[in-house]
Amino acid sequence: MIELQHTTKTHDESRQGEALDMLPTGKSTGRKLYIESYGCQMNFSDSEIVASILLDNGFETTRDYRDADVVFINTCSIRENAEQRVRNRLKEFESAKAKNPGMIVGVLGCMAERLKSKFLEEEKLVDVVVGPDAYRDLPNLIDKVDDGTKAVNVLLSREETYADISPVRLNSNGITAFISIMRGCDNMCSFCVVPFTRGRERSRDYQSIVQEAQDLFNAGYREVTLLGQNVDSYKYTKPVAEGEEPAPAVNFAQLLAMVAEVSPELRVRFSTSHPKDITDEVLYTMGRYENICKYIHLPVQSGNSRVLDLMNRTYDREWYMGRVDAIRRIIPECAISTDVITGFCTETEEEHEETLSMMDYVKYDFAYMFAYSERPGTLAAKRYADDVPEEVKKRRLTEIVNKQQEHSLYRAQNFIGKVQKVLIEGFSKRSDEDYCGRNDQNTMVVFPVDTRFKPGQYVNVLAERCTSATLIGKIVD
Incomplete structure (x- = not known):
């Protein structure tokens, strides 16, 4: 199991993310893609691979599933609560699909692999079911749905690593x-x-x-x-070619x-x-x-x-x-x-x-x-x-x-009174007057914005106080 964030977690590690608006890298089809990811960091990484494959096939990405032609949920099966969240979210897509009958809804990832054809049989709004090793087949599967048939590929591979695919960075802070x-x-x-x-x-x-x-x-x-x-x-x-030393x-x-x-x-x-x-x-x-x-x-x-x-x-x-x-x-x-x-x-x-x-x-x-x-x-x-x-x-x-x-x-x-090297990741969730970033030990640090510095730069921050999850301090020279 892969950890999500460095905060204390209890019952369910699922979270969701939306694709950024992004132009296709191949010839545009005018079709829009929306991806929502749940679970571990690996699922979020896989969604970036999926986006790359479909952008190469002419799709654009959108932030709003209601504007999408293809909606994918990248799923987690690690706990029952995570699966239930996905089922609930699929039901929320039902009204959007009713208004746009041409919309394709698909389930990707671990839950797709585990439940396989059950999704197509019982979850009537699901058109595509794709396991973690079959993302290269997505353009073909979408074509099948366009032709009026449900599509599924949950075959596992002993070789697939997607090493040649450059992921599209979704929801990226650029840092x-x-x-x-x-x-x-x-x-x-x-x-x-x-x-x-x-x-x-x-x-x-x-x-x-x-x-x-x-x-x-x-x-x-x-x-x-x-x-x-x-x-x-x-x-x-x-791999060793003939005549080469391993x-x-x-x-x-x-x-x-x-x-x-x-x-x-x-x-x-x-x-x-x-x-x-x-x-x-x-x-x-x-x-x-x-x-x-x-x-x-x-x-x-x-x-x-x-x-x-x-x-x-x-x-x-x-x-x-x-x-x-x-x-x-x-x-x-x-x-x-x-x-x-x-x-x-x-x-x-x-x-x-x-x-x-x-x-x-x-x-x-x-x-x-x-x-x-x-x-x-x-x-x-x-x-x-x-x-x-x-x-x-x-x-x-x-x-x-x-x-x-x-x-x-x-x-x-133990960090209070000590200077932390922090990579500025952006503004604090609570205030645009504060920056936030993590120290070497992965603890979140919040500190007032200093106009001399911007996200993507390292700064030294003196930790002055803390909660159980966050250090609060100020930039020092």
Whole structure:
């Protein structure tokens, strides 16, 4: 699972985004595209790939679905609440489709892959269903709908990485961007649908990744986030032509260094790390480059070894604590965030207490916290009874959220009185008189606008006070 923002999260990580108005790169068809994305950063990155493919086929993008000829929802299946939001949103499109019978409505992504033809059979307003590996087929599928038939392609691929497609940056601030470095997941966590909806792991050619980072920097972007379900297992082996000597494989630590060397002015982040795969080599690489941000998202899920075994996480409590110790030793200033699932199958009160004690041990900067939601088709749904009562799940989740708020405030308070290097991302959500941006550790910083500086520039900000999620300060020379 990939994290969304660096704020504390509880039940549902879905959010939505709209396409910017953008002209086609191919010959214009006069047709307009609207994309709305839910769930993780990978879905938002995929929407940028979809936009690129359709702009090359003559589409324009629009901010208003009512003006669109084609409406796509890029979906998330990680939790039941996320799926329900998508269903509710589809119903909202019904009136627009009634006024514009030619409108095509499609479902993309993980939910499309999981539910497949059920959408076409039961959700009458859905015309197209497309899985994460079939986006190149979208022009053909749209043609089929134009000819009067429903269209579906949810085939998974062992090779598709979209490495040759330059994503269209939707909702972009022109400063920060995502770069997808791999697709799929080989970790069969028992609670997770991702291996079934996104297929097996495959890594993208490192040269195309570095080139995309260089192109973004040349276009004025100053921060990139390398994305993958498990970035630390990135491993690319260049295909060998006949008569050539095989080149050594490139691992994540080496890729991280290559991207960091694009420019010292380009900040590099990454997400997500699996505790079993984050190596000391990665940590030492982070420490060696100032522009690799000192922030790691390290999902723990549970603090109890028996529950971790049921989750098929392939590490135990002690292993995880050892990885945290290594981070603290090699990168003392590094921030750590996490995911926590409470109320997993058969979890006892004592095991819940071990999760709380793990939180006390690490004192995470941020966390994404959820009550367990059984997902059809997962190993947990097949093997274990979802037997923790909902009221117990909710009470345990409240305890976890309260503890994390204490720890987030504790971590934020440690920055007070210290100068933070901040990349200005834009105006604060609350006031055009304040800028906002994040420090190296991914904490949001808010400070008064100084006309000497503009978004996309780095500034030094003295942190003067804080909330559990935000630092408040002023620019200093």
